[in-house]
Amino acid sequence: MAVDPIDFAVYRYLSPDGLVRFWGSRRVVDPRVSAREIADRVGLSEAGVRIRLRGLEQRGFLRGRETGVNPSLFDVSLVVSEIPIREPSEADRVLRELALVDGVTFARDVLDEKDREIRVFYVSDNPSATARRTALLKRMAPSGELRGPTPYWIPACEHALSRLDWRLLRAYRRHPEAGVGDLAKVVGISLKTTALHFRRLLESRACWSSLSMESEEMPLALLTVEVGETAARASVATAVARANPVWIPAAPDGLGVSPSESPLPVAGLVPAEAPAALEQSIRKTRAIEGVARVSRTFALGSASYPAWVDERLAEAESPSAPG
Secondary structure, eight states: OOOOHHHHHHHHTTSTTOOBOEETTEEEEOTTOOHHHHHHHHTOOHHHHHHHHHHHHHTTSOOOEEEEEOGGGGTOEEEEEEEEESSHHHHHHHHHHGGGSTTEEEEEEEEOSSOEEEEEEEEESSHHHHHHHHHHHHHHSTTSOOEEEEEEOOOOOOSOOOHHHHHHHHHHHHOTTOOHHHHHHHHTSOHHHHHHHHHHHHHTTSEEEEEOTTSOOOSEEEEEEEESSGGGHHHHHHHHHHHOSSOEEBOTTSSSSOTTTSOOOEEEEEEOSOHHHHHHHHHHHHTSTTEEEEEEEEEEEEEEOOHHHHHHHHHHHSTTSOO
16 A cells, blocks of 8 residues: 555654654654654644554554664764665675674665665774775675765764663663663663653764664655755755655755755655656756756665674673773
């Protein structure tokens, strides 16, 4: 059964502000958002929202959550390299082999205006380690070609973590669908203390929730709209949203580019299961005054590699760790 506009709206407001953020290429959702909040946003009853959420879950789009951890907690940043792909079998092989490269955290198989590629996200802790990882990626590229690495920006954590914070963060990493009460039992502290620290972890961007890797990719395309003049960006963004009634706009901090350092495109997610409707949407967007270029990117699949982050979390929680 197709995803209709109401399903799409419910999916959008899994983030309370209705904006899409890709931190480490994973869409951020808020584990605290309630069916009541979504109902207020989309004009359904709370029961109606719960029915829609169950339907999305049954179709595979909401099969649980995973916990993302901010790289800045480990004094590292993320970079991304692109491996060109010519045949589907090449993508499968590359995604398997990436598990052998220490420091790789995530990879996404995408198709854009020009070609297909695997975008590989990996940590950059020092120049020699980054160069070594980059060399390994180039060797596993089917054509021997590797684009990048280029920096991938994520807002830094705004809070110095205590020993208890680290314990709670690791528990949330192991139990991403647990409520505050369950996390309190796992960590062995009071509900009130757990709620306080958990809220601070989320609000400071120490961690975030994303949809599970077991979830199927909803049929979406990321539209990126380049604006001719920076000053016109706000008016273009308004016009693009008007031209695309079913649209999840990207947040300024959600595209891997620092808002303070680079001019940002107008971008967002649109349904992609009906090619004719998508093409019509793109034509309308291109016709908007101030739009210089419109490109689309489709996600074909992805893979997560948790080893590096989990090892750092274990080290941070160990009795010998400082703090």
